[in-house]
């Protein structure tokens with residue numbers, strides 16, 4: 001598996017654990033106020049990171065490009081800033097975390113645009129069988 005896929009999956013599983021802990025905390029306490037944070041930890045932190053990792057595993061030629069690691073670094077920085085701040089903002093109604101959530105969200109959005117560049121770049125060359133990428 002390419003290094004960038006491995007990194008995305010390691011990040012993803014950490015966020016799945018955190019997302020489940022936030023879900024259990026809500027379920028046990030009966031206070032569901034932070035459910036949007038729980039949903040974003042699971043969907044941006046776990047699901048989206050794992051999809052990125054899977055994409056690079058299927059496209060090892062693109063995974064080897066420097067932009068893939070830039071994508072990983074930027075996206076992970078964004079979610080590490082945004083998700084804990086979102087949780088703290090919703091859990092305690094602490095509006096002072098709002099600018100941090102906004103900043104992290106913009107970094108996440110920028111990282112998604114970097115991924116769009118990766119996806120639309122013509123890099124994966126199919127072999128004659130059409131099953132595996134040809135070596136460059």
Ligand code: HEM
Nearest residue numbers: 019020022023024026027032035036038039042043046047
């Ligand atoms: C042990 C694991 C989990 C527990 C205990 C849990 C618990 C909860 C609870 C208590 C709520 C609030 C429900 C409400 O007030 O409407 C919730 C909402 C939500 N959860 Fe989880 N959850 C878990 C795993 C996951 C996972 C793995 C995902 C996604 C991959 C997920 C996605 C969501 C979403 C999207 C919502 C918002 C639903 C809505 O709009 O009402 N959850 N969860």
